[in-house]
Amino acid sequence: MPCGKIPYLHIMSPFHTMSQAPITPQPIKLGVLETLRFIRQSYNYPLEHSQHLRERFGDVVMQRAGRMNIVHLFGADAAQLCLVNPDQTFSNKKAWDMIIGRIFPNGLMLRDGADHRYHRRLMQAGFKSKAMQGYLTQMIPQVEETLASWCDSERTEINAYPAFKQMTLDLAATIFLGMDLGNGANRLNKAFEATVAASMPRIPLAIPGTILYRGIQARKFMCRYFLDQIATKRASNDEDLFALLCRAEDEEGNRYTDQEIVDHMIFLMMAAHDTTTSTLTSMVYLLARHPQWQDRLRAETHSLGAETLTHESLAKMTETDWVIKETLRLYPPLSTLPKFSNKSFEHNGFLIPSDALVITYPIHTHYMDEYWDNPAMFDPERFSPERSEHKRHGYSWIPFSGGAHMCIGLHFADMQIKLVIAQLLRRYRISVAADYVMPVQQSPISKPKDNLPIVLERY
16 A cells, blocks of 8 residues: 655765765754654554655655654664674663563664674574574474364364464473463463564553553463462473573573573564564465465475474475575565664764664565565565575665574474475465455564464365
């Protein structure tokens, strides 16, 4: 859906004489109503919104809302600058604190510099090879049992998004918490739903009845839920992520505090099942729309043999890997990546001021003609060795962020998605109505507005 005219933007036209000093723009202020309209457009339609901005104003666009400068940077070079983050020019914490700090404070994504490195190093214990192999062994029977329960006849209709969401929450509970949520699953799932919805509320007021208020209350419930179990987990020999974080320590014997464990678990549980649910749902939609690729991936899974899937066999799923990458290109779970400038910096002939909210758009970069052939087309072979379109620029494909803040769970997510898709295609053919087009909500997490109705037929 087009965004329409976007008013009151300062257009930053690049200098053509390289010897000239970079310019410092004087942005035009946005009024209250214009600011609200601008936020609504960027929230609801980040792809169309960003394409409109770049087409009209260029690769660097600056606006002023209240006392804040907001700078929009487009292209893979801009993504590289912000993700590599030379000399700590940008702060993740300052930006994400403004957006989700009241709901997900002190998660790994909301930390900078040495503090981020310290917390990431301790967390790596939960994503080492031995731990990952253990996770896969635990997931296989659970995935098989769940998929078998989806279809009790030769043909059935289900809503894919909530089905995947329940599956990934149950898997996260097993792998990350080491427990079967049982009757508590529904309440915990609702709590996660409330916190994610509250991460980007349209009405940023924490008063009873608002989305933000419900999200804060849901977070309080989850804090109590995790705090009550820390002592037991720390004293155990369990190998789930929760227990590993409770026992993790650095070379000097330093450990996470109880509150740090809680903050990390809430953020990781959200990331582990919301972003994976998003990707699985989008991938199933694309396979249903393109049955020839469904057949190709099914043949690939059968070529692995009937034995239990392993890390080695998952690594052989080359064409599945192409489809995962193409899904993440077309439907990145996070459409935008905000940073906050700690200092002024130069980009494309402009001097961007300090204390500005700097936004790059993975979803926009993923659709740029400069890097992709026919970018609106579903074409997994663009990731094949013969074409390797994603290698035209190292930062043209960035669904997992990059640099120091590259998603710590990306290999876990890849393993889980391959396992679920392989088992799904071994059991079922997937279809949607011939004229169906999935309506997508692109923010805060990409997902179908109608929960994606699909048909499963036993294979």
